[in-house]
Amino acid sequence: MTVYFNPFHQLRSEMDRLLNGFLGSTTNGGAYPAAGRGQPAVNLWDQNDALMLEMEIPGVKSEQIDISVAGLDLTVKVQRPDIAEEGLTYHRRERPVGDFTRVLRLPCEVDSNKVAAELLNGVLTLTLPKAEVAKPRKIPVSS
Amino acid sequence: MNTENVLSKAEGGAAAAEHTRSGRFFRPHVDIVEKAEELLLLADVPGADGDAIDIRFEDGELTLHGKVEPRQGNDRRYLHQEYDVGDFYRTFQISEAIDAGKISADYGDGVLTLHLPKAESVKLRKIAVAAK
Numbered sequence: 001m002t003v004y005f006n007p008f009h010q011l012r013s014e015m016d017r018l019l020n021g022f023l024g025s026t027t028n029g030g031a032y033p034a035a036g037r038g039q040p041a042v043n044l045w046d047q048n049d050a051l052m053l054e055m056e057i058p059g060v061k062s063e064q065i066d067i068s069v070a071g072l073d074l075t076v077k078v079q080r081p082d083i084a085e086e087g088l089t090y091h092r093r094e095r096p097v098g099d100f101t102r103v104l105r106l107p108c109e110v111d112s113n114k115v116a117a118e119l120l121n122g123v124l125t126l127t128l129p130k131a132e133v134a135k136p137r138k139i140p141v142s143s
Numbered sequence: 144m145n146t147e148n149v150l151s152k153a154e155g156g157a158a159a160a161e162h163t164r165s166g167r168f169f170r171p172h173v174d175i176v177e178k179a180e181e182l183l184l185l186a187d188v189p190g191a192d193g194d195a196i197d198i199r200f201e202d203g204e205l206t207l208h209g210k211v212e213p214r215q216g217n218d219r220r221y222l223h224q225e226y227d228v229g230d231f232y233r234t235f236q237i238s239e240a241i242d243a244g245k246i247s248a249d250y251g252d253g254v255l256t257l258h259l260p261k262a263e264s265v266k267l268r269k270i271a272v273a274a275k
Contacts, residue, residue, distance in 0.1 A: 090177075095173065
């Protein structure tokens with residue numbers, strides 16, 4: 001079969017991507033359901049012995065964050081404070097408020113006792129040391 | 144001669160400030176709340192350095208501009224990436240009369256808070272009616 005560039009296929013995949021973005025992509029089992037409206041966005045990277053996770057949560061204090069690790073599932077709950085009070089007139093209201101929960105499936109096991117979290121200027125950084133079994137190991141080659 | 148230009152000049156008056164910007168900027172989410180004495184502006188600018196935020200107010204135009212240094216090197220390989228880090232920029236046209244000399248700002252927890260006190264002339268004044 002010859003493969004042509006098919007604009008319909010492209011449109012289809014664009015639509016899928018768009019819908020997944022809106023609906024949170026729970027149906028196709030993505031490990032990282034897309035961040036919905038107001039959901040704090042995350043970045044995740046590998047730092048040899050640890051997984052690093054960063055989240056932008058401006059306006060949130062450390063006591064308004066709840067982090068838990070169970071197996072491969074990392075749950076971060078944040079409570080974004082609301083400044084609303086009676087009799088205020090809003091000219092713009094774009095900042096998300098309320099409770100948000102992100103559940104992320106980690107790519108490898110981590111040592112849940114050694115997870116460290118730091119909050120600086122609205123940026124939450126998690127250091128998740130990998131479990132012994134998941135650590136990279138250098139294998140010597142005998143000659 | 145282009146008469147259209149002359150006409151629009153005469154009618155429109157002085158041109159509004161226009162900006163040229165290079166590079167990429169993020170547009171922060173803001174809340175603007177009107178209170179009796181002031182306009183309160185809150186902007187989400189996580190990861191910014193309070194000293195590196197530039198706030199200007201001129202002829203009713205409020206400009207927020209801040210540098211946000213990348214927290215991770217370019218060679219960082221993400222397992223999963225949902226956002227990018229970079230400078231932010233946003234301008235507002237404030238139609239209320241503001242006492243520019245008394246504008247104050249502070250930064251904490253990734254949120255920039257701007258107090259824009261209303262000018263005396265536009266403050267709501269309650270006028271008591273004297274009963275005879």
